[in-house]
Amino acid sequence: MTMLHTVNKSPFERNALDSCMSMANKGSKILLIEDAVVGAVDKNTHAEKIKGAMSDYTFYVLGPDLQARGIDEGNVIDGVNVVDYAGYVDLVAETDNVQSWL
């Protein structure tokens, strides 16, 4: 069974991503949306957490939320997949369940 975990809080403000990664099983997919997208920026002080967990999880970030905050896709951590809303729907459809870390 694969699960999609969505996180919508900035790692600078809340521990939602940490909490998610402490409980998500290996092989899970983690999608960063809304304010959580700031955590997908390479060279931010939380980036190492995501880089260190690449072998356990597949990471995604919602492109429209990056664009709204003026974050260039080129500055996203290598290996984090940028998806649009259709890609979000695909992730929901292809996983068995969705857990939202609010």
Place this chain on the structure above:
Amino acid sequence: MAEPWEEDEGPVKKFMFVNRKAPYGTIYALESLEVVLISAAFDQDVSLVFVDDGVYQLKKGQTTDGIGMKNFSPTYRALEGYDIEKLYVSKESLEERGLSEDDLLVDVQVMSKSEIADLMDDQDVVLSF
């Protein structure tokens, strides 16, 4: 002759608005901007501080078509026209996010948190968003 409401200018207080949240995910950034514009209408001494994820409010290149929300970032460039020119950005907050002054859409003063703390001490009113 001056209108009654123009005669007495009243006290001018030092107002500081502390912005700590990224735009769009919550309503705080937009609400802060609304109150800043109101305070400008009352000719107060206004300063804006951007720390933590608040620095993203001033990030260049915000494009909100994809999320179906209004892009209010151009309004920060209009603040000058309301005589709001004291914009302070935390150096530490920029660096933690891999950002620099060049990434911002308005002229600001980048300073350390301790320098911002001194400015904060000097205010009559501090409003936090």
